[in-house]
Amino acid sequence: MTWMRWRPAMEAALYGPEGFYRRPEGPAGHFRTSVHASPHFARAVARLLTEVDEALGHPPELAFVDVGAGRGELLAGVLAAAPAELAGRLRPYGVEIATRPAGLPSTVLWTAAPPSGVTGLLFANEWLDNVPLDIAEVDEDGVLRYVEVQPASGLERPAEPVEDEDARWAARWWPALRPGERVELGGPRDTAWATAVGTLERGLAVAVDYAHRRADRPAFGSLAGFRDGREVRPVPDGSCDVTAHVALDSAAVPALHSLWTTQREALRALGVSGGRPPLALASSDPVAYLRALGGAGEAAELTDPAGLGGFGWLAQSVRMPVPRSLEGVAGWQTLMP
Template structure:
């Protein structure tokens, strides 16, 4: 019997279930992030946090904290403000070097509930790891769900076929609505990722904020680029030993896909939002090099009590 599931369902197995990549792997061993070698990211975030500081309790929450590089860098820069608390959340246990002043939560960010508070939530290279569905447009211009059949990615049912998609426990109307809004182009053989799960995750973590900031920093793209075909090949990538590889669903590599940053911003439409490229915020060096980390997008959303 052929084993079939959606790409998102198979990807999920590598994140939290049977084939967990992060159980035996450290991020630094497989890919480079800007927080691993640049003080500029931490400096900018620290200045932004300090600008919010009014001497009352403020909680900085690093979601998908990895090896705690960013959390530790912020702790160092904010050490003279003990009323600013730091919380980090990751699937793995805290690194041995973590000071007791930092609250480390083990678990899936998507299912953790934190008390709403005056808070800065930082998602640095986190949302691109959230599993999502993929689509491919067939020769007639019909968007089809990508499924995994015996380990191979193939075109599955049309997203216009609610019944066929429901056999995979997929809410086809929700996926169609997302595509119509955020990736409306339909060119034969184009591929892409459907960002509903990233939108839901961002909405969840920013729900912990009564007032403060939500900051998402990630490889991303925007509607004008998607419309003209810049990302028609999709953005799904695997990383192993510091190099991009074909994404494998056996837990042997980290799997990522770019984030539709304007779509996640729209989950909080009543808040002031800015989206900027990393090279507009930081200066020089590898973190601003085009084609690499300089292509990061920074979403900043301000929250206030109403």
């Protein structure tokens, strides 16, 4: 049987010719993201886009770069919600390895990598958790070793000690000392995010994902699989999504003005609230009341701290002021090397 380190196994399982993200049904056929949960999410991103435009001084061309665009659901929602005054200047990009989906507006540029030198908003919703990475485990002698996996079965075994670069990353960002503790080595994700942010000439880069920080790393990791709406064993055979939560504090590009917050706080700052409509509306306009009640339920799902609201948001501004809605969110700081 073939044994592989987790990173190449994930790469093949997710993005190879028969990989999960090339399947015709797309991610929405297996799990709900914030984009699928409610149009409130796309509207909030559209509001953030207009505030980025304002902070940038209304440039002649404003990019919206959707990294990990899936089947274009967020792009379509943002374009539908964007104000008319942006229409002539907005340049939307879908960044995805899958084939361009049918039905997207012709203005959307579909590409396998973020475009370079653009000005605007780069948004990566649940992308970094699917950037492949290696996994390591502490052995009985306290040595951190790579974990190998059989792609067909998901069986694992310890392999050679981690290389110097990964050892340095673990020591700084995910120190593990006790036998059996696991480390999800996030260096490739740090590089992927830095590369994406580096494509912005000016603008805001936002990564949204299930995440953790150094103080609360999961001792035994977060590797998981998803298929048909339920969690399954993370077998890297292409039949399921294989994902792990993101060390967003490690991914943050140094020396940029940066915000770490939760989705709950970010969306509330952007006008998404799960508050119930006034009861008086039920008497004066029952249809409007039911519509508002449904919208409040969707907003509550997006901001639930035990669910989607618990996502981490990492926002980094590149040669631009902080958008006004985010100014009031606690957590802005300049992260230095």
